[in-house]
Amino acid sequence: MTLGLLAPADEPIFDPALEHAVRIFQQQRGLSVDGEVGDETWRALDSARWTLGARTLDFSVNNPLHGDDVRHLQERLLEMGYDVGRTDGVYGPRTARAVAAFQREVGLYPDGGCGPQTLHALRRLGRKVVGGSPLRLREEHHFRTSGPSLVGRLIVIDPGHGGQDPGIVVPDGPLRWTESDIAFDLASRLEGRLAAAGMRVHLTRGPLGAEAPSDLDRASLANDLQADLLISIHVDGHRNPAADGVAAYHYGTENGVTSTMGEQLAGLVLREIVARTGMRNCQTHAKTWELLRYTRMPAVRVDIGYLTSPVDRARLIDPIFRERVVEGIIAAVQRMYYPSEMDVKTGMIDVSQIRLALSQ
Incomplete structure (x- = not known):
C-alpha cells in the first residue's frame, strides 16, 4: 500500500488484487512478472521502501x-x-x-x-x-583501448538453473527435456570454442546433479574473478505452445539508466543467433535481475528458444543447431572488441578464422 499499488484491504490475504499489485511492481522494476513474492521480488520490495x-x-x-x-x-x-x-x-x-x-x-x-x-x-x-553519459563514455573507452584480440580475456558462462532446479521441464514421449540440461550443454560447447579462441573461460556451475548457485552467488563469482564479460544461457517456456523465438536481456532501470556495453552485447548476441539459426527475433530488453544488476562487467542473459514450442524444441535437441547458436555467441563476443572501422556485418564472421588467427 505504501507504494500506491494496492487499495486498503479488510483482511491481510494474498488475493487476486494483491497478486495484480505484485505483478505491476515486478513490471515497473524490470523483474520477472510472475505475481509471486520470491527472494528477488522481496529484496526489491525491501529496497523500494x-x-x-x-x-x-x-x-x-x-x-x-x-x-x-x-x-x-x-x-x-x-x-x-x-x-x-x-x-x-x-x-x-x-x-x-x-x-x-x-x-x-x-x-x-x-x-x-x-x-x-x-x-x-x-x-x-x-x-x-x-x-552524454559519463558511464557510457567510460565503458566505451575501456573497450576501444583494449584491442580486438580475445586472447587472455576472461569470460564467465552461466548455464541457468541446475541441481534441484531444472527450470522449464517438458516431457516428450519416453524422454524428458529440461532447461538446465540444455543450458549446460550449450555452455559446455561455448566453453570449448572460446577456450580454443584463446579466452579464459569459467562456468558458474557443473553438470546435472551439481548444486545450483543463486543469482547473487553467480554475480559474486564473476566479480571475484574480475571477468571481462558474463553470458547467462537459458531457454524459455510458455503456456501457449505457439510462443517461440530468442530474446536477450541487459541491465537497465525504469529511469533509463543502462549498462551501455551490456546493451550492446545483448544486441550483438541476439542478431548473430537470429542470422545463423533463423529463429524469431524477440528483441532485447532491459531488466534489473540481480545477475545483471550486481555484475560489474557487461553481462547479458539470452533465452534461446521456447522448450514448450514444438518448433523450438526440435531445434534445441539438434546438436547442429546448438553449434550454430554457439557460433553466433562467439561472433558477438569478437565483435564487442572490434573498433567501429573493423566491424563486419551480422552473420559474416567465420568463427573458425578466429581460431586460425590464434594459431598463426
Missing part, C-alpha cells in the same frame, strides 16, 4: 546498505560526473569514494557517508556532465 534522505547512508564492509535511496544517490552522483560504476543500489566502496570526492569539492569532511549536510549540498548543485 527507502527514499533519499530517509536515513543516513554510509559504507559498511560486512553489511553494505541496499535500497532505492542508494540508487538515487548513485544516479545523482553519476550525472554530476562522479564514477560510481553501475547504479546497483548498493552502498559499496566505489560509491563511498565518489561521495568522498564530492565532499572534498564542496568543502565537507570526506568521510564517504551521506548525511544531512551532504544531501543539502547535492540538492543545491546542478549537473556537471552534459551532452
